[in-house]
Amino acid sequence: MYGWSAAEALGRESHQLLQTEFPQPLPDIQRTLLERGAWHGELVQSTKDHLRIVVSSRWALKPFLAGKPAGFLEIARDITERKRIEDQLRETARMESVGLLAGGIAHDFNNLLVGVIGNASLVLTAMEVHNPQRALLQEAVRSAERMAYLTRQLLAYAGKGRFVVGPLNLSETIREQAPLLRAAVPKNVQIDFVLVPVPPIEADVAQIQQILANLVINAAEAIAEAPGAISIGTGVAELDESDRARFGDFPISPGRFVTLTVRDNGCGMDAATQARIFDPFFTTKFLGRGLGLSAVMGIVRGHRGALRVISAPGRGATFELFFPS
Numbered sequence: 001m002y003g004w005s006a007a008e009a010l011g012r013e014s015h016q017l018l019q020t021e022f023p024q025p026l027p028d029i030q031r032t033l034l035e036r037g038a039w040h041g042e043l044v045q046s047t048k049d050h051l052r053i054v055v056s057s058r059w060a061l062k063p064f065l066a067g068k069p070a071g072f073l074e075i076a077r078d079i080t081e082r083k084r085i086e087d088q089l090r091e092t093a094r095m096e097s098v099g100l101l102a103g104g105i106a107h108d109f110n111n112l113l114v115g116v117i118g119n120a121s122l123v124l125t126a127m128e129v130h131n132p133q134r135a136l137l138q139e140a141v142r143s144a145e146r147m148a149y150l151t152r153q154l155l156a157y158a159g160k161g162r163f164v165v166g167p168l169n170l171s172e173t174i175r176e177q178a179p180l181l182r183a184a185v186p187k188n189v190q191i192d193f194v195l196v197p198v199p200p201i202e203a204d205v206a207q208i209q210q211i212l213a214n215l216v217i218n219a220a221e222a223i224a225e226a227p228g229a230i231s232i233g234t235g236v237a238e239l240d241e242s243d244r245a246r247f248g249d250f251p252i253s254p255g256r257f258v259t260l261t262v263r264d265n266g267c268g269m270d271a272a273t274q275a276r277i278f279d280p281f282f283t284t285k286f287l288g289r290g291l292g293l294s295a296v297m298g299i300v301r302g303h304r305g306a307l308r309v310i311s312a313p314g315r316g317a318t319f320e321l322f323f324p325s
């Protein structure tokens with residue numbers, strides 16, 4: 001389990017050799033051992049290859065000889081993998097509860113905002129064109145619209161975005177949205193489209209637009225000031241059983257998929273960032289909300305699709321999405 005041979009370990013103090021981290025001070029453990037004759041708990045130890053592992057450790061006092069303990073026996077079982085899975089499950093449950101909570105509030109919020117924006121807009125239309133208060137009201141509408149936008153991102157993450165599913169041609173949808181996408185990015189960013197004929201997918205057009213907007217805005221933000229390019233492409237792919245294992249986090253069925261690829265030559269990201277980008281509220285940006293990719297994830301899942309990211313610092317980023325067709 002630890003990788004040392006008996007000869008190497010002989011004569012060495014085991015906890016020094018294994019660099020044991022105890023859950024409580026060693027004298028306390030020893031006291032329990034003496035009082036109760038046994039102790040068990042979790043320890044963190046090192047293997048010969050310097051891997052830190054978590055072990056479940058049971059200590060038992062050997063029978064007393066002439067009133068003194070003869071020594072004690074320690075049995076350790078490697079539970080590193082079990083701990084890792086437990087942590088992962090806890091994390092998943094935490095994310096799900098965040099989603100439920102956010103989704104619940106966002107829903108009410110959205111309905112209330114419809115009232116705010118609707119009424120304020122009605123007042124605006126009724127107002128004299130030269131009324132000096134107009135600008136104030138317009139600002140209020142803009143803020144409410146921004147709130148509605150954030151709520152939509154939350155709803156999408158929670159898998160509660162309004163779903164109006166119908167057959168959709170991904171290449172067509174992108175082509176129609178192209179002018180909007182071009183307008184959403186600064187002048188130094190060029191967008192190229194590589195759209196091929198694709199079979200229809202079952203999708204909600206508003207949510208596909210939301211995905212595109214989120215990915216393209218992220219790509220433009222990763223490019224920042226320097227001249228850069230974003231490429232948006234579609235394609236068709238067959239996913240089989242081995243791909244299914246590759247996309248372990250997504251419950252997809254093998255078959256034909258329409259792909260959406262958004263690639264940029266911006267700053268890229270390291271592995272630590274990549275591990276967290278889909279967490280709600282994770283952001284590396286000063287004014288970011290950390291909701292864009294959470295929404296993308298929620299929508300892709302809602303469409304029984306899958307996605308993956310390829311990126312490295314300074315090497316840009318590629319987001320590849322798969323929708324069952």
Ligand SMILES: Nc1ncnc2c1ncn2[C@@H]1O[C@H](COP(=O)(O)OP(=O)(O)OP(=O)(O)O)[C@@H](O)[C@H]1O
Nearest residue numbers: 218219222268277283284288289290291292293317
């Ligand atoms: N194309 C990209 N290139 C490099 N990093 C990216 C890219 N897309 C996303 N990221 C990283 O992932 C993080 C999370 O993205 P996400 O869209 O969820 O939130 P955000 O852009 O920070 O805020 P919001 O979209 O809510 O305004 C970003 O802060 C950024 O660090």
Ligand SMILES: [Mg+2]
Nearest residue numbers: 214218292293
């Ligand atoms: Mg974003």
